[in-house]
Amino acid sequence: MFTGIVEELGEVSAVAPAGDTVELTVHGPTVTSDAAHGDSIAVNGVCLTVTEVAGPRFRTDVMRETLDRSSLGALAPGAPVNLERAAKVSDRLGGHIVQGHVDGTGEILRRVPGERWETVTFSLPGDLARYVVEKGSITVDGVSLTVAAVDADSFGIALIPTTLDLTTLGRKKAGDPVNIEVDVIAKYVEKLAVSAPGAAR
Template sequence: MFTGIIEELGEVAAVTPAGDSVELTIHGPTVTSDAAHGDSIAVNGVCLTVTGVSGARFSTDVMRETLDRSSLGALAPGTPVNLERAAQVSDRLGGHIVQGHVDGTGEIVRRVPGERWETVTFSLPEGLTRYVVEKGSITVDGVSLTVAAVDTASFDIALIPTTLELTTLGRKNVNDPVNLEVDIIAKYVEKLATSAPGVTS
Protein backbone atom coordinates (compact mmCIF):
# COMPACT_ATOMS: atom_id res chain seq x y z
CA MET A 1 0.00 0.00 0.00
CA PHE A 2 1.09 3.57 -0.74
CA THR A 3 -0.11 7.05 0.20
CA GLY A 4 0.46 8.95 -3.03
CA ILE A 5 3.00 11.28 -1.41
CA ILE A 6 6.01 11.18 -3.74
CA GLU A 7 9.31 10.67 -1.94
CA GLU A 8 11.67 11.28 -4.80
CA LEU A 9 11.92 12.29 -8.44
CA GLY A 10 14.02 9.50 -9.89
CA GLU A 11 15.31 8.79 -13.38
CA VAL A 12 15.23 5.78 -15.67
CA ALA A 13 18.80 4.54 -16.09
CA ALA A 14 18.15 1.64 -18.46
CA VAL A 15 15.34 -0.21 -20.23
CA THR A 16 16.33 -3.78 -21.15
CA PRO A 17 13.94 -5.87 -23.30
CA ALA A 18 13.37 -9.39 -21.98
CA GLY A 19 11.02 -11.24 -24.31
CA ASP A 20 7.49 -10.00 -23.66
CA SER A 21 8.64 -7.97 -20.64
CA VAL A 22 11.28 -5.36 -19.85
CA GLU A 23 13.73 -4.83 -17.01
CA LEU A 24 13.79 -1.27 -15.73
CA THR A 25 16.81 0.10 -13.90
CA ILE A 26 15.97 3.26 -12.01
CA HIS A 27 18.20 5.75 -10.22
CA GLY A 28 16.70 6.82 -6.89
CA PRO A 29 19.03 7.31 -3.92
CA THR A 30 16.24 7.89 -1.39
CA VAL A 31 14.07 4.88 -2.19
CA THR A 32 17.08 2.56 -2.56
CA SER A 33 18.59 3.60 0.79
CA ASP A 34 16.82 0.71 2.53
CA ALA A 35 15.50 -1.27 -0.44
CA ALA A 36 15.91 -5.03 -0.65
CA HIS A 37 14.98 -7.78 -3.06
CA GLY A 38 11.21 -8.31 -2.99
CA ASP A 39 10.30 -4.83 -1.71
CA SER A 40 7.59 -2.80 -3.42
CA ILE A 41 8.26 0.61 -4.97
CA ALA A 42 5.69 2.62 -6.90
CA VAL A 43 7.03 3.99 -10.19
CA ASN A 44 4.70 6.62 -11.67
CA GLY A 45 1.98 5.05 -9.56
CA VAL A 46 2.61 1.44 -10.61
CA CYS A 47 3.52 -0.99 -7.82
CA LEU A 48 6.67 -2.86 -8.89
CA THR A 49 8.79 -5.47 -7.14
CA VAL A 50 12.49 -4.82 -6.58
CA THR A 51 14.60 -7.56 -8.18
CA GLY A 52 17.99 -6.05 -7.43
CA VAL A 53 19.74 -3.08 -5.82
CA SER A 54 23.11 -1.65 -6.85
CA GLY A 55 24.20 1.54 -5.14
CA ALA A 56 21.60 4.21 -5.80
CA ARG A 57 19.81 2.14 -8.43
CA PHE A 58 17.21 -0.61 -8.30
CA SER A 59 15.97 -3.01 -10.95
CA THR A 60 12.49 -4.34 -11.53
CA ASP A 61 10.76 -6.57 -14.08
CA VAL A 62 7.69 -5.17 -15.85
CA MET A 63 5.40 -7.78 -17.37
CA ARG A 64 3.40 -7.38 -20.60
CA GLU A 65 0.14 -6.93 -18.66
CA THR A 66 1.60 -3.90 -16.87
CA LEU A 67 3.10 -2.48 -20.06
CA ASP A 68 -0.29 -2.76 -21.77
CA ARG A 69 -2.30 -1.19 -18.94
CA SER A 70 0.03 1.67 -17.98
CA SER A 71 2.34 4.26 -19.51
CA LEU A 72 5.50 2.44 -18.38
CA GLY A 73 6.04 1.08 -21.87
CA ALA A 74 6.89 4.61 -23.02
CA LEU A 75 9.75 5.04 -20.54
CA ALA A 76 13.26 5.56 -21.91
CA PRO A 77 16.66 6.20 -20.33
CA GLY A 78 16.72 9.70 -18.87
CA THR A 79 12.96 9.90 -18.28
CA PRO A 80 12.07 11.30 -14.83
CA VAL A 81 9.75 9.14 -12.72
CA ASN A 82 7.82 9.59 -9.48
CA LEU A 83 9.01 7.18 -6.76
CA GLU A 84 7.43 6.09 -3.48
CA ARG A 85 8.28 3.21 -1.17
CA ALA A 86 5.47 1.13 0.31
CA ALA A 87 3.93 2.73 3.39
CA GLN A 88 4.87 1.52 6.86
CA VAL A 89 2.14 0.93 9.42
CA SER A 90 3.58 3.75 11.54
CA ASP A 91 3.50 6.32 8.70
CA ARG A 92 1.16 9.31 8.56
CA LEU A 93 -1.38 8.82 5.77
CA GLY A 94 -0.70 12.18 4.11
CA GLY A 95 -2.49 11.35 0.87
CA HIS A 96 -5.06 8.55 0.53
CA ILE A 97 -5.00 4.76 0.25
CA VAL A 98 -3.16 3.93 -2.98
CA GLN A 99 -2.61 0.35 -4.17
CA GLY A 100 -0.33 0.99 -7.11
CA HIS A 101 -2.77 -0.89 -9.38
CA VAL A 102 -3.41 1.32 -12.39
CA ASP A 103 -7.05 1.49 -13.55
CA GLY A 104 -6.28 3.16 -16.85
CA THR A 105 -4.31 5.84 -18.62
CA GLY A 106 -5.27 9.38 -19.55
CA GLU A 107 -3.58 12.31 -21.22
CA ILE A 108 -2.93 15.91 -20.29
CA VAL A 109 -5.54 17.95 -22.18
CA ARG A 110 -4.48 21.47 -21.18
CA ARG A 111 -2.45 23.44 -18.65
CA VAL A 112 -3.61 26.83 -17.37
CA PRO A 113 -0.99 28.67 -15.26
CA GLY A 114 -2.08 30.75 -12.26
CA GLU A 115 -0.06 33.12 -10.09
CA ARG A 116 1.38 30.36 -7.91
CA TRP A 117 -0.33 27.22 -9.12
CA GLU A 118 -1.47 25.59 -12.31
CA THR A 119 -4.79 24.01 -13.28
CA VAL A 120 -4.24 20.86 -15.32
CA THR A 121 -6.99 19.00 -17.18
CA PHE A 122 -6.63 15.25 -17.74
CA SER A 123 -8.69 13.02 -20.01
CA LEU A 124 -10.69 10.33 -18.22
CA PRO A 125 -11.17 6.90 -19.82
CA GLU A 126 -14.72 5.65 -20.27
CA GLY A 127 -15.74 3.55 -17.30
CA LEU A 128 -13.77 5.47 -14.68
CA THR A 129 -15.96 8.58 -14.55
CA ARG A 130 -18.33 7.08 -12.01
CA TYR A 131 -15.48 6.73 -9.49
CA VAL A 132 -14.30 10.35 -9.73
CA VAL A 133 -16.07 13.08 -7.77
CA GLU A 134 -15.35 16.75 -7.10
CA LYS A 135 -13.17 17.13 -3.97
CA GLY A 136 -12.51 13.38 -4.03
CA SER A 137 -9.11 11.73 -4.38
CA ILE A 138 -7.41 10.35 -7.48
CA THR A 139 -3.86 9.18 -8.16
CA VAL A 140 -2.09 10.56 -11.24
CA ASP A 141 1.31 9.01 -11.98
CA GLY A 142 1.44 7.97 -8.33
CA VAL A 143 0.62 11.43 -6.94
CA SER A 144 -2.35 11.69 -4.55
CA LEU A 145 -4.43 14.62 -5.76
CA THR A 146 -7.78 16.28 -5.03
CA VAL A 147 -10.23 16.61 -7.93
CA ALA A 148 -11.17 20.26 -8.53
CA ALA A 149 -13.80 19.56 -11.21
CA VAL A 150 -14.99 16.59 -13.26
CA ASP A 151 -17.20 15.92 -16.28
CA THR A 152 -17.92 12.84 -18.39
CA ALA A 153 -14.57 12.78 -20.16
CA SER A 154 -12.06 14.76 -18.09
CA PHE A 155 -11.17 16.15 -14.68
CA ASP A 156 -9.24 19.16 -13.39
CA ILE A 157 -6.52 19.29 -10.75
CA ALA A 158 -5.03 22.43 -9.21
CA LEU A 159 -1.32 21.74 -8.76
CA ILE A 160 0.49 23.63 -6.01
CA PRO A 161 4.13 24.79 -6.43
CA THR A 162 5.49 21.87 -4.39
CA THR A 163 3.82 19.29 -6.62
CA LEU A 164 4.95 21.10 -9.76
CA GLU A 165 8.53 21.20 -8.51
CA LEU A 166 8.94 17.78 -6.94
CA THR A 167 7.02 15.47 -9.31
CA THR A 168 6.86 14.71 -13.02
CA LEU A 169 3.55 16.58 -13.27
CA GLY A 170 5.45 19.87 -13.42
CA ARG A 171 7.42 18.60 -16.42
CA LYS A 172 4.82 16.87 -18.56
CA ASN A 173 3.28 18.45 -21.65
CA VAL A 174 -0.14 18.44 -23.30
CA ASN A 175 -0.86 14.99 -24.84
CA ASP A 176 1.62 13.24 -22.52
CA PRO A 177 0.18 10.01 -21.03
CA VAL A 178 -0.40 9.54 -17.30
CA ASN A 179 -1.34 6.55 -15.13
CA LEU A 180 -4.63 6.83 -13.25
CA GLU A 181 -5.80 5.00 -10.14
CA VAL A 182 -9.22 5.85 -8.77
CA ASP A 183 -10.09 5.69 -5.07
CA ILE A 184 -10.38 2.04 -4.05
CA ILE A 185 -13.09 2.94 -1.53
CA ALA A 186 -15.38 4.08 -4.37
CA LYS A 187 -15.00 0.69 -6.06
CA TYR A 188 -15.76 -1.21 -2.86
CA VAL A 189 -18.85 0.92 -2.20
CA GLU A 190 -20.09 0.25 -5.74
CA LYS A 191 -19.53 -3.48 -5.33
CA LEU A 192 -21.33 -3.62 -1.98
CA ALA A 193 -24.23 -1.50 -3.21
CA THR A 194 -24.84 -3.55 -6.34
CA SER A 195 -24.48 -6.92 -4.59
CA ALA A 196 -26.74 -6.07 -1.63
CA PRO A 197 -29.89 -8.24 -1.28
CA GLY A 198 -32.81 -6.79 -3.24
CA VAL A 199 -30.60 -4.50 -5.31
CA THR A 200 -30.49 -4.96 -9.07
CA SER A 201 -28.04 -3.31 -11.41
Protein backbone atom coordinates in the same frame (compact mmCIF):
# COMPACT_ATOMS: atom_id res chain seq x y z
CA MET B 1 0.23 -0.05 -0.19
CA PHE B 2 1.20 3.57 -0.78
CA THR B 3 -0.08 7.03 0.13
CA GLY B 4 0.54 8.95 -3.09
CA ILE B 5 3.11 11.26 -1.50
CA VAL B 6 6.05 11.14 -3.88
CA GLU B 7 9.35 10.79 -2.04
CA GLU B 8 11.72 11.41 -4.89
CA LEU B 9 11.95 12.36 -8.53
CA GLY B 10 14.04 9.53 -9.96
CA GLU B 11 15.39 8.84 -13.42
CA VAL B 12 15.23 5.82 -15.69
CA SER B 13 18.78 4.50 -16.19
CA ALA B 14 18.09 1.61 -18.54
CA VAL B 15 15.24 -0.21 -20.29
CA ALA B 16 16.11 -3.74 -21.40
CA PRO B 17 13.50 -5.85 -23.24
CA ALA B 18 13.48 -9.49 -22.13
CA GLY B 19 10.91 -11.50 -24.09
CA ASP B 20 7.46 -10.29 -23.11
CA THR B 21 8.82 -8.33 -20.14
CA VAL B 22 11.06 -5.31 -19.68
CA GLU B 23 13.83 -4.96 -17.11
CA LEU B 24 13.70 -1.42 -15.81
CA THR B 25 16.63 0.17 -13.98
CA VAL B 26 15.86 3.33 -12.04
CA HIS B 27 18.15 5.78 -10.24
CA GLY B 28 16.67 6.82 -6.90
CA PRO B 29 19.05 7.39 -3.96
CA THR B 30 16.26 8.02 -1.45
CA VAL B 31 14.09 4.98 -2.19
CA THR B 32 17.11 2.67 -2.46
CA SER B 33 18.58 3.80 0.87
CA ASP B 34 16.83 0.93 2.66
CA ALA B 35 15.47 -1.10 -0.27
CA ALA B 36 16.03 -4.84 -0.60
CA HIS B 37 15.12 -7.63 -2.99
CA GLY B 38 11.35 -8.19 -2.92
CA ASP B 39 10.41 -4.73 -1.69
CA SER B 40 7.72 -2.69 -3.43
CA ILE B 41 8.39 0.70 -4.99
CA ALA B 42 5.82 2.70 -6.93
CA VAL B 43 7.16 4.05 -10.24
CA ASN B 44 4.81 6.67 -11.69
CA GLY B 45 2.10 5.09 -9.59
CA VAL B 46 2.75 1.48 -10.61
CA CYS B 47 3.65 -0.93 -7.82
CA LEU B 48 6.80 -2.82 -8.88
CA THR B 49 8.88 -5.43 -7.09
CA VAL B 50 12.58 -4.79 -6.61
CA THR B 51 14.72 -7.57 -8.09
CA GLU B 52 18.12 -6.01 -7.38
CA VAL B 53 19.61 -3.01 -5.62
CA ALA B 54 22.94 -1.65 -6.85
CA GLY B 55 23.98 1.50 -5.03
CA PRO B 56 21.50 4.29 -5.81
CA ARG B 57 19.78 2.21 -8.50
CA PHE B 58 17.22 -0.57 -8.40
CA ARG B 59 16.03 -3.02 -11.02
CA THR B 60 12.57 -4.41 -11.54
CA ASP B 61 10.78 -6.60 -14.07
CA VAL B 62 7.73 -5.08 -15.76
CA MET B 63 5.27 -7.67 -17.05
CA ARG B 64 3.37 -7.39 -20.34
CA GLU B 65 0.09 -6.80 -18.47
CA THR B 66 1.63 -3.78 -16.75
CA LEU B 67 3.11 -2.46 -19.98
CA ASP B 68 -0.29 -2.75 -21.68
CA ARG B 69 -2.27 -1.07 -18.89
CA SER B 70 0.09 1.75 -17.94
CA SER B 71 2.39 4.32 -19.50
CA LEU B 72 5.56 2.52 -18.36
CA GLY B 73 6.04 1.03 -21.82
CA ALA B 74 6.80 4.51 -23.13
CA LEU B 75 9.67 5.14 -20.69
CA ALA B 76 13.18 5.60 -22.07
CA PRO B 77 16.55 6.19 -20.41
CA GLY B 78 16.71 9.66 -18.94
CA ALA B 79 12.97 9.91 -18.30
CA PRO B 80 12.02 11.36 -14.89
CA VAL B 81 9.76 9.17 -12.74
CA ASN B 82 7.87 9.64 -9.48
CA LEU B 83 9.07 7.24 -6.79
CA GLU B 84 7.52 6.15 -3.50
CA ARG B 85 8.39 3.29 -1.18
CA ALA B 86 5.60 1.19 0.30
CA ALA B 87 4.07 2.81 3.37
CA LYS B 88 4.82 1.60 6.88
CA VAL B 89 1.85 0.92 9.16
CA SER B 90 3.25 3.53 11.56
CA ASP B 91 3.45 6.28 8.92
CA ARG B 92 1.12 9.26 8.66
CA LEU B 93 -1.33 8.88 5.78
CA GLY B 94 -0.47 12.14 4.06
CA GLY B 95 -2.37 11.37 0.87
CA HIS B 96 -4.93 8.57 0.56
CA ILE B 97 -4.89 4.78 0.24
CA VAL B 98 -3.09 3.97 -3.02
CA GLN B 99 -2.59 0.40 -4.22
CA GLY B 100 -0.24 1.02 -7.10
CA HIS B 101 -2.63 -0.88 -9.38
CA VAL B 102 -3.23 1.41 -12.34
CA ASP B 103 -6.85 1.45 -13.56
CA GLY B 104 -6.14 3.12 -16.88
CA THR B 105 -4.27 5.85 -18.68
CA GLY B 106 -5.25 9.35 -19.64
CA GLU B 107 -3.41 12.31 -21.08
CA ILE B 108 -2.89 15.94 -20.25
CA LEU B 109 -5.41 18.00 -22.22
CA ARG B 110 -4.38 21.50 -21.15
CA ARG B 111 -2.45 23.49 -18.57
CA VAL B 112 -3.53 26.91 -17.29
CA PRO B 113 -0.93 28.74 -15.16
CA GLY B 114 -2.07 30.67 -12.09
CA GLU B 115 -0.21 33.14 -9.93
CA ARG B 116 1.46 30.42 -7.85
CA TRP B 117 -0.26 27.24 -8.98
CA GLU B 118 -1.42 25.61 -12.19
CA THR B 119 -4.72 24.07 -13.22
CA VAL B 120 -4.22 20.90 -15.25
CA THR B 121 -6.99 19.04 -17.07
CA PHE B 122 -6.64 15.31 -17.82
CA SER B 123 -8.67 13.03 -20.05
CA LEU B 124 -10.62 10.37 -18.18
CA PRO B 125 -11.41 6.89 -19.57
CA GLY B 126 -15.19 6.46 -19.71
CA ASP B 127 -15.23 3.33 -17.56
CA LEU B 128 -13.52 5.21 -14.70
CA ALA B 129 -15.66 8.35 -14.69
CA ARG B 130 -18.19 6.95 -12.21
CA TYR B 131 -15.47 6.61 -9.55
CA VAL B 132 -14.29 10.23 -9.77
CA VAL B 133 -16.07 12.96 -7.79
CA GLU B 134 -15.35 16.60 -7.12
CA LYS B 135 -13.22 17.00 -3.96
CA GLY B 136 -12.52 13.26 -4.03
CA SER B 137 -9.09 11.62 -4.25
CA ILE B 138 -7.38 10.35 -7.39
CA THR B 139 -3.84 9.22 -8.16
CA VAL B 140 -2.07 10.53 -11.26
CA ASP B 141 1.38 9.09 -11.99
CA GLY B 142 1.56 8.05 -8.35
CA VAL B 143 0.66 11.47 -6.95
CA SER B 144 -2.29 11.70 -4.55
CA LEU B 145 -4.45 14.61 -5.73
CA THR B 146 -7.79 16.22 -4.97
CA VAL B 147 -10.23 16.50 -7.87
CA ALA B 148 -11.14 20.15 -8.48
CA ALA B 149 -13.63 19.52 -11.32
CA VAL B 150 -14.92 16.52 -13.23
CA ASP B 151 -17.18 15.74 -16.18
CA ALA B 152 -17.93 12.66 -18.29
CA ASP B 153 -14.52 12.42 -19.93
CA SER B 154 -12.09 14.68 -18.07
CA PHE B 155 -11.11 16.00 -14.67
CA GLY B 156 -9.17 19.01 -13.42
CA ILE B 157 -6.56 19.36 -10.70
CA ALA B 158 -5.02 22.46 -9.13
CA LEU B 159 -1.31 21.75 -8.66
CA ILE B 160 0.53 23.60 -5.90
CA PRO B 161 4.17 24.73 -6.30
CA THR B 162 5.54 21.77 -4.31
CA THR B 163 3.86 19.26 -6.63
CA LEU B 164 4.99 21.17 -9.71
CA ASP B 165 8.59 21.29 -8.45
CA LEU B 166 9.00 17.80 -7.02
CA THR B 167 7.05 15.50 -9.38
CA THR B 168 6.83 14.76 -13.08
CA LEU B 169 3.50 16.61 -13.24
CA GLY B 170 5.41 19.89 -13.30
CA ARG B 171 7.33 18.79 -16.39
CA LYS B 172 4.73 17.07 -18.55
CA LYS B 173 2.98 18.87 -21.37
CA ALA B 174 -0.33 18.60 -23.21
CA GLY B 175 -0.59 15.22 -24.95
CA ASP B 176 1.67 13.38 -22.51
CA PRO B 177 0.23 10.14 -21.06
CA VAL B 178 -0.39 9.63 -17.35
CA ASN B 179 -1.30 6.65 -15.17
CA ILE B 180 -4.61 6.91 -13.33
CA GLU B 181 -5.71 5.02 -10.22
CA VAL B 182 -9.14 5.83 -8.85
CA ASP B 183 -10.02 5.63 -5.17
CA VAL B 184 -10.35 1.93 -4.34
CA ILE B 185 -13.00 2.72 -1.71
CA ALA B 186 -15.35 3.88 -4.49
CA LYS B 187 -14.97 0.53 -6.26
CA TYR B 188 -15.72 -1.43 -3.09
CA VAL B 189 -18.79 0.70 -2.37
CA GLU B 190 -20.07 0.10 -5.90
CA LYS B 191 -19.63 -3.67 -5.61
CA LEU B 192 -21.34 -3.81 -2.22
CA ALA B 193 -24.24 -1.67 -3.44
CA VAL B 194 -24.78 -3.77 -6.56
CA SER B 195 -24.59 -7.08 -4.69
CA ALA B 196 -26.76 -6.02 -1.76
CA PRO B 197 -30.09 -7.87 -1.40
CA GLY B 198 -32.79 -6.01 -3.30
CA ALA B 199 -30.31 -3.90 -5.26
CA ALA B 200 -31.42 -2.97 -8.77
CA ARG B 201 -29.62 -4.96 -11.48
